[in-house]
Amino acid sequence: MVRYPMLHVFALIFIISSSEAKNNVDKNGYIIYCPCMGRFGNQVDQFFGTLNFAKTLNRTLVLPTWIKYDLFSDKPIFVPFDHYFMLEPLNVFYKVMLIKDFMHLAPKAWPLSKRYTFCHSSRNFESKGYPNDCNPKEGSPFGPFWDNVDVNFTAGSRFYSPLQFYPATSEDNLFELKKLKFLWDTKFPPPDYPVLAFVGAPGSFPVKISDVHLHGLLIWSQQISQMVDKHFFDLYGVRRYEYIGLHLRNGLDWKLTCQHVGQTDQLFSSSQCLGENNEFGQLTAQICFPTQELIVSQLRNVLQNSPNITNIFIASDKNHMILFLQANFKDMNIYKLESEDPQLDLYILARAYHFIGNCVSSFSAFVKRERDIENLPTSFWGVHHLTRAINLFHQEL
Numbered sequence: 001m002v003r004y005p006m007l008h009v010f011a012l013i014f015i016i017s018s019s020e021a022k023n024n025v026d027k028n029g030y031i032i033y034c035p036c037m038g039r040f041g042n043q044v045d046q047f048f049g050t051l052n053f054a055k056t057l058n059r060t061l062v063l064p065t066w067i068k069y070d071l072f073s074d075k076p077i078f079v080p081f082d083h084y085f086m087l088e089p090l091n092v093f094y095k096v097m098l099i100k101d102f103m104h105l106a107p108k109a110w111p112l113s114k115r116y117t118f119c120h121s122s123r124n125f126e127s128k129g130y131p132n133d134c135n136p137k138e139g140s141p142f143g144p145f146w147d148n149v150d151v152n153f154t155a156g157s158r159f160y161s162p163l164q165f166y167p168a169t170s171e172d173n174l175f176e177l178k179k180l181k182f183l184w185d186t187k188f189p190p191p192d193y194p195v196l197a198f199v200g201a202p203g204s205f206p207v208k209i210s211d212v213h214l215h216g217l218l219i220w221s222q223q224i225s226q227m228v229d230k231h232f233f234d235l236y237g238v239r240r241y242e243y244i245g246l247h248l249r250n251g252l253d254w255k256l257t258c259q260h261v262g263q264t265d266q267l268f269s270s271s272q273c274l275g276e277n278n279e280f281g282q283l284t285a286q287i288c289f290p291t292q293e294l295i296v297s298q299l300r301n302v303l304q305n306s307p308n309i310t311n312i313f314i315a316s317d318k319n320h321m322i323l324f325l326q327a328n329f330k331d332m333n334i335y336k337l338e339s340e341d342p343q344l345d346l347y348i349l350a351r352a353y354h355f356i357g358n359c360v361s362s363f364s365a366f367v368k369r370e371r372d373i374e375n376l377p378t379s380f381w382g383v384h385h386l387t388r389a390i391n392l393f394h395q396e397l
């Protein structure tokens with residue numbers, strides 16, 4: 001791949017470091033967690049903060065499975081981390097290992113007498129008669145996640161409050177990071193607490209702007225890129241960077257989410273277009289849930305500035321509006337995937353000539369971050385000060 005000429009070097013270092021990590025216990029300890037909050041976009045956002053937190057504490061980060069929710073079943077699906085993303089770039093940046101590899105090491109690294117779980121304060125299910133602790137397996141996906149790797153918290157719960165995952169002041173401040181490590185190590189020394197197993201991700205949602213640059217470490221796996229070739233590029237003869245990509249977030253959950261507009265300055269990922277302190281504007285209903293008229297006029301605008309583009313790719317959680325858009329853009333070839341697959345949609349959107357996303361959605365935010373790395377333009381429904389979109393990818397790794 002042209003983008004990552006260093007990948008073979010990554011691969012070599014990775015083979016050496018990952019086999020070491022698989023066999024040797026990290027004396028500095030581990031962090032493991034359930035990505036139990038939200039769907040893929042939320043899980044990725046929280047992953048970045050978690051990665052930085054593990055790095056601050058100098059503990060190996062155990063990469064959890066992604067949790068996928070199936071419309072037709074109440075059982076969550078567990079997808080290995082490396083099904084979506086390559087491990088090499090992550091492993092060069094920091095010591096990480098797959099949860100399945102960690103579980104092989106667990107008899108040595110995580111004795112039953114030290115299998116604590118960690119939460120901020122009691123997750124109280126007193127009404128159900130449960131004890132006043134983290135109840136880490138109570139509810140779905142909590143229980144199924146840990147059962148899937150056969151973990152029981154035999155040593156009980158530990159509350160970490162008032163400790164935090166981020167320093168109180170600037171995260172770039174080395175002194176503050178060292179202080180944070182000191183506080184955690186004092187309360188939970190690695191010899192006594194070799195594994196910090198969190199009930200939820202120790203990283204913020206939405207992702208902090210200072211962690212956004214970590215997206216550069218998420219490189220799609222070959223499985224995903226080959227599937228996209230098969231189900232889109234080769235199938236329809238469309239070329240990368242030669243189509244407009246649209247994200248239409250319009251399912252029922254989104255309608256309910258957008259009802260909060262007017263009550264709050266920020267919603268989910270809205271800082272990606274409004275700025276963390278609304279320095280770029282205010283949240284509006286059109287930004288969260290654009291009308292059909294707005295979609296047509298904004299798309300027309302983008303097409304006017306996109307010479308030679310004749311293809312449009314639409315991703316949606318619900319209504320792709322294919323017929324409606326076809327009627328309004330008769331000269332365009334309009335595509336969507338035959339069968340629903342969020343990761344393939346993300347991959348395709350990230351390679352559009354121009355992308356129009358939903359500013360509130362963390363799913364769109366994923367695409368924007370990946371595009372920012374390549375300096376590809378993104379705009380958002382209902383936001384007028386872009387296409388110059390704020391380039392969040394301002395830090396070097």
Ligand SMILES: Nc1nc2c(ncn2[C@@H]2O[C@H](COP(=O)(O)OP(=O)(O)O)[C@@H](O)[C@H]2O)c(=O)[nH]1
Binds near residue numbers: 249315
């Ligand atoms: N296939 C597909 N699924 C989507 C799309 N937009 C949203 N979804 C689904 O809805 C979920 C939305 O949750 P999340 O990823 O947390 O993003 P957010 O709720 O938009 O911030 C995604 O993970 C997908 O499962 C889309 O364009 N295509």
Ligand SMILES: [Mg+2]
Binds near residue numbers: 038
């Ligand atoms: Mg969500």
